[in-house]
Amino acid sequence: MATINDIAKHAGVSAATVSRVINDSGYVSTETRKIVEKAIADLNYVPNRHAQNLRRGATRNFGILTSSLEEPVLARIEPFMQFANEANYTTTLFNTYNDPQREINALDRLKSKELDGIFLIYRTNEWSAIEPYTKFGPIVTLHNIERVDLNIKSVFIDHYEGYKLILEDLWQNGARSFINILGRSTGVNTKRRIKAYFDFCEEHKIKPHDIHPFLDITSRKGTLKAIELLDEMPTKPDAIITHSDQVASFIVSHFRKHDIEMPEEVAVVGFDNLIISDLMDFTSMDYSIKEQGRNACRLLLNELGAGPYELKPLQFTLSKRGTTK
Amino acid sequence: MATINDIAKHAGVSAATVSRVINDSGYVSTETRKIVEKAIADLNYVPNRHAQNLRRGATRNFGILTSSLEEPVLARIEPFMQFANEANYTTTLFNTYNDPQREINALDRLKSKELDGIFLIYRTNEWSAIEPYTKFGPIVTLHNIERVDLNIKSVFIDHYEGYKLILEDLWQNGARSFINILGRSTGVNTKRRIKAYFDFCEEHKIKPHDIHPFLDITSRKGTLKAIELLDEMPTKPDAIITHSDQVASFIVSHFRKHDIEMPEEVAVVGFDNLIISDLMDFTSMDYSIKEQGRNACRLLLNELGAGPYELKPLQFTLSKRGTTK
Structure with missing residues (x-):
């Protein structure tokens, strides 16, 4: 039975070109397409099941x-x-x-x-x-x-590793007190971040903060509530770690408008490394989103x-x- | 023939409630819905053509x-x-x-x-x-x-009016030299902004700048090119007016990273008033987008x-x- 390579040889083109014709993907000139289609007919080529499925009834x-x-x-x-x-x-x-x-x-x-x-x-x-x-x-x-x-x-x-990396970097740069701004409490990512934080606290022998007031912070409204809590604290934590650049952007914006110096008074870290973190110049965790x-x-x-x-x-x-x- | 108002009266509810039941839109309690449906049946109500169309064959x-x-x-x-x-x-x-x-x-x-x-x-x-x-x-x-x-x-x-408002506000606050960062040259909005700028120049008897290097600035790459041109200018203009908050955000971010003071050294204005303009604290034109x-x-x-x-x-x-x- 003829293979793609046979067709390629017969048509005088590369196997990749034949594949592009069969799968109807990528650029092939009309002329080349005709030559390949002729070779397919000449050699009675039967495409494999996958290629068939791809063409048969597929709406792409x-x-x-x-x-x-x-x-x-x-x-x-x-x-x-x-x-x-x-x-x-x-x-x-x-x-x-x-x-x-x-x-x-x-x-x-x-x-x-x-x-x-x-x-x-x-x-x-x-x-x-x-x-x-x-x-x-x-x-x-x-x-x-x-x-x-x-x-x-x-x-x-799994966000565990990424979250741990943030905490360790902050620790190495002198941060000793932390506030974690966490997302949906039912979410796997949230659970893994909490575990990363608790493991980190145990390893460094520090007392974890009460996470409950900072759980389920997803919307802008929720973030503004969290910011209120942060503003009410007698002393700022050394670092605030958020679960998204969106939440981080609200906090960074608030601090800048109130002349709270970052990172001197408090460090802030985002997650996702979206373009906003570059534009607003805040640290964020990248994971090739x-x-x-x-x-x-x-x-x-x-x-x-x-x-x-x-x-x-x-x-x-x-x-x-x-x-x- | 019965009308929505007749149904409403018969059912003892508002016409709006009847409409909600007929159009299946908005909240109506199961109990109320039953009462309204009974009234519709009692009065042999025939919904008008629009309502019929709405229900018949509509996929919503x-x-x-x-x-x-x-x-x-x-x-x-x-x-x-x-x-x-x-x-x-x-x-x-x-x-x-x-x-x-x-x-x-x-x-x-x-x-x-x-x-x-x-x-x-x-x-x-x-x-x-x-x-x-x-x-x-x-x-x-x-x-x-x-x-x-x-x-x-x-x-x-029509963006003409909005663009004119920006220019007039800048003028009233002392700006005398301007650079306009403009979008797709084929777009109606771009044409209307250019007209607003030229009209403004004529009214205030100032010479318009050469707009061509700053036309068709839409992507991030395009904006970076425009920023290069701005950096090369021997003196900064008093104000830079952009056609979108996206373009403005790149410029504001660049100036902040290079310690160029806004508005003292140069004013920057966005367009659309998206959340980024609030977060990054730059002026923008709102039109209830x-x-x-x-x-x-x-x-x-x-x-x-x-x-x-x-x-x-x-x-x-x-x-x-x-x-x-």
Whole structure:
């Protein structure tokens, strides 16, 4: 049976060019395309199952399901969309507003073949209601998939290590008292950050602060409440560590407007290393958030046989700027 | 024939409640809903054509078509989505990446009734190719619709007035030399801003600067090039006026990192009054950008007979902050 290499030889082009013609991805001149298509016909080439699936009934459209359009969500959506676009896939974004029925309606589009795959950023339904849809197309998520039996891929990254790196850097630069501004108490990332902080306290033999007043700080309103608590403290902590650049940006802005010097009076650290941390010149933890979005797209493409795309490793690197020593 | 008011009277509730039940929008308790439904049955009430259309075959889903997900676009998308959500409509976002075929594919969903209406933020095709789709559902756009024959509604706002207000405020505070950082040279807003600047120069008898090096500054890369030009100038202008908060944020960030004092050495003004202008404490022109997004949704709902929702006026107000006198 003829292979891609046979076609390439027969047509006098590279195997990559043949692959581009078969998968209808990337640029091939009309002339070259005709030569390759002739070679395919001449040699009675039968594409493999993956390539067939890719062409048969595929709409070349990925769904993105989210429950909000906040900065850290967009930071993954945009590179995902761009990567899909370059692979010649369109994208359709559904905002479920945490409505389980809307999530199901969007998942149903896998069944009706309107979608070839789904990037499920945050889910609303139980996994048991979601997983059956993978029969109709691949699903990739940001969530931590703890059940290995689930046929769902994840680009989850454990924040424990990144959070620990922040704390250790602050410690090495003399910080001894800390306030952690934490996100959704039900979130895995929050739990892992709390564990990192408690482990850090134990290792350095310091007493952890009461985290409860600083839990579930997600919105601007929540952050303003946390800022009030910080302002009421008789002495500022040496360092404030936040779970997002969004929260950090509100705090940094507040301190600057009130002439509180950073890092001299208090250090502030963000998380995600979004462009705002560069613009506002505050330290933030980078973990290749854009690459995470692209990895989600790579996983979907691989599942559909359009790859193989190699996943890029996500690494924690502290981007140190003006708000820390 | 019975009217909504008759139903309301019979059921002992307000006309608004009856409307909510008929249109299935907004909160109505199960008990009240039953009473209203009974009244509808008792009086043999026949809903009007709009309400019928609304229920018959409607998917209660609005499409949002955009070619990018930049901040100023998102600033309209989010309130649009939220308003739609509150009116019990879902939203589906299509990123066309300026591909005319993708735009047509999305418009086709009006025909197939997958979409009830479309918020076309930026178009790629000619109006003559887009307009026929209004047969299948309403289309609202951000573009300036100059052809009155087109059956397309717009939430366009002329930037001339806002730009003039900025220039006059700077003048009153002593600025005499200006640099305008301008967007896409083909855009209506850019043309209107240039006209506002030239009119201003004529009125105050000053010589306009050469705008060409500062035209088509949209990306971060473009802004960095403009910043280079600014740095090379032997003397800074008294004021720099930008066409977006995004561009202003790069400039303000650059000046702060290089200890260039604002407004003493140079004033900087943004446009759109997004949250970044507050966080980074720079002056920006507000024109109720969120309300503009909501107005787009109100227009669609009105066209579908789900209103009437009153459009909110968009007003120019200069939000003065730390970068201007």
